[in-house]
Amino acid sequence: MARLEYRGPDGAVARIYHAMGGSPISDLAADIFTGKSRPVTPDSIDEFELEEPAPDVRAASLARYVAHDLEDASMFTPDDALNVRARLRPMEDSRFHPYVIDGMDRALDAEFKAVAALENDLSASNVQRGGKATILLSGETCSSCEYALKAAARHYDIDIHLVRMMPTTSPAESNRLIKEGIARWRGARLVDPATGRPLLAADALGSLREGQVRQAITPAAMKRRFANIPWEPRTFRLEPAGESGAGPSTGATKPPPGC
Structure with missing residues (x-):
């Protein structure tokens, strides 16, 4: 893009x-x-x-x-x-x-x-x-x-x-930023040590995009009527569960009929 x-x-x-x-x-x-x-994946780039x-x-x-x-x-x-x-x-x-x-x-x-x-x-x-x-x-x-x-x-x-807008930096560059106190790791993202804000533009945009998506899919934004159906059972995760270290869910709420 x-x-x-x-x-x-x-x-x-x-x-x-x-x-x-x-x-x-x-x-x-x-x-x-x-x-x-599509053809079969070749054995070599040649x-x-x-x-x-x-x-x-x-x-x-x-x-x-x-x-x-x-x-x-x-x-x-x-x-x-x-x-x-x-x-x-x-x-x-x-x-x-x-x-x-x-x-x-x-x-x-x-x-x-x-x-x-x-x-x-x-x-x-x-x-x-x-x-x-x-x-x-x-x-x-x-x-x-x-x-x-x-x-x-x-x-x-x-x-x-x-x-x-690069999605990541090289390991050497990441280590340099951390050693100089410019960055620290928070999960898989490089963030500012003081504010915790993402340092890479791609990560910052990802957070903003996630916020826009969450705002856009609220019942009011989608103009839907959920009669007697609470919003909580419709929650979901925008990122893979493995990224945050969370294990598989064992007590998931069964969604109401029609979901």
Whole structure:
């Protein structure tokens, strides 16, 4: 996932682009429900076919993805004056082009879709050049996307800042943070020793997302009526029980009929 916030030369937020990596949802669903059975897992990485497709084959695939991604718009919240879904777009007039790396077409990467959507608005004069782009990305970037970001900064005079939302740190980095008193372990999370708050952005967002989910599934939020049925028997755990060290439950309350 990627979120690109673009501020114009005046510093005001002009657009926020939301991107999801991978092929369009309709193509993904087709592969899952109607596609061919997946092959048996190979014994070694050498058995994978990672060759780059022929240019005409790749162009046809991207053209199909562009059309399907446009048709998938009904599955998402409609764009407004501020928020834009960064879908896959034609790249004939683009200043930068994605590569195929390790058999994967990087045109489908979330950060590439986001910066391509920004370029589309810059070319159409929907937003002004010379602004600042802040990108939040749920993972690492490849060399193809790094090239695209640098090209966007150079051609459109944009100051680009990329924040990678990594789910964890290396053991060496974790040990260093703990030794220097910057962090401590709380369960499987690195937290601030004084406040107990998560240090990693991914963990902080996970806690906020959990709070949003709990708020959204209350009876009032779901607009349901539970006549004579208490809410307590409907409680559940949002995380695996094994993570907190809790053993199997032996005294679970039997849910009422209809649950």
